[in-house]
Amino acid sequence: MEEADTLKLLEELRIKAERCTKCPLSATRKKVVFGEGGVRLRVMMIGEAPGREEDAQGKPFVGRAGKLLDEILHNLGVGRENIYITNVVKCRPPGNRPPRRSEVEACEEYLLGQFSAIKPRLVMLLGGIALKAILGEHYSITYIRGRHIVKEGVVFLPTLHPASALYNPKNRELIEEDIRKFKALLDELNQ
Ligand code: URA
Numbered sequence: 109m110e111e112a113d114t115l116k117l118l119e120e121l122r123i124k125a126e127r128c129t130k131c132p133l134s135a136t137r138k139k140v141v142f143g144e145g146g147v148r149l150r151v152m153m154i155g156e157a158p159g160r161e162e163d164a165q166g167k168p169f170v171g172r173a174g175k176l177l178d179e180i181l182h183n184l185g186v187g188r189e190n191i192y193i194t195n196v197v198k199c200r201p202p203g204n205r206p207p208r209r210s211e212v213e214a215c216e217e218y219l220l221g222q223f224s225a226i227k228p229r230l231v232m233l234l235g236g237i238a239l240k241a242i243l244g245e246h247y248s249i250t251y252i253r254g255r256h257i258v259k260e261g262v263v264f265l266p267t268l269h270p271a272s273a274l275y276n277p278k279n280r281e282l283i284e285e286d287i288r289k290f291k292a293l294l295d296e297l298n299q
């Protein structure tokens with residue numbers, strides 16, 4: 109698919125999501141956080157759900173966890189602008205509670221639409237909620253992080269959620285290690 113066609117599909121889906129009332133999170137959100145970023149490399153990062161700052165701005169990973177993620181990506185020489193970043197659910201759960209299974213299921217059509225528009229080759233899963241929602245409930249983030257899984261031709265790489273590194277330097281080191289691996293996988297795909 110041409111890049112322009114991908115962008116057109118994403119734009120159509122964004123318009124639909126912005127009016128979505130399929131789950132109760134629509135009642136408390138300020139803005140739908142659909143996702144953003146470059147699609148040319150066909151690389152995605154998927155987090156859990158928007159937080160307060162994301163809800164206010166309508167953009168993914170712009171709060172404190174996002175700033176930390178930006179810093180790690182920048183230090184390791186990975187350009188955030190080349191990655192399409194989104195979340196499992198597009199609206200903020202009140203008080204940042206984890207999204208419910210019913211909300212993840214209601215919102216799945218948007219993530220699946222993003223997948224079929226972008227056709228990602230490499231997907232980094234940020235945290236246990238994204239891991240379980242996408243690869244299955246039986247996975248544990250602490251055991252599987254840093255190890256890639258190939259499913260239907262797509263390389264998935266789970267890591268800890270960046271928020272878990274805000275006060276935990278050990279977790280930050282683990283995320284850095286995984287993002288180094290992400291970069292190596294990306295270089296391999298681009299060869
Ligand atoms: N945490 C997430 O999982 N997603 C965001 O967009 C921001 C914080």
Ligand code: SF4
Nearest residue numbers: 128131134199214215
């Ligand atoms: Fe719709 Fe997803 Fe928002 Fe629920 S979280 S209202 S399904 S866009």
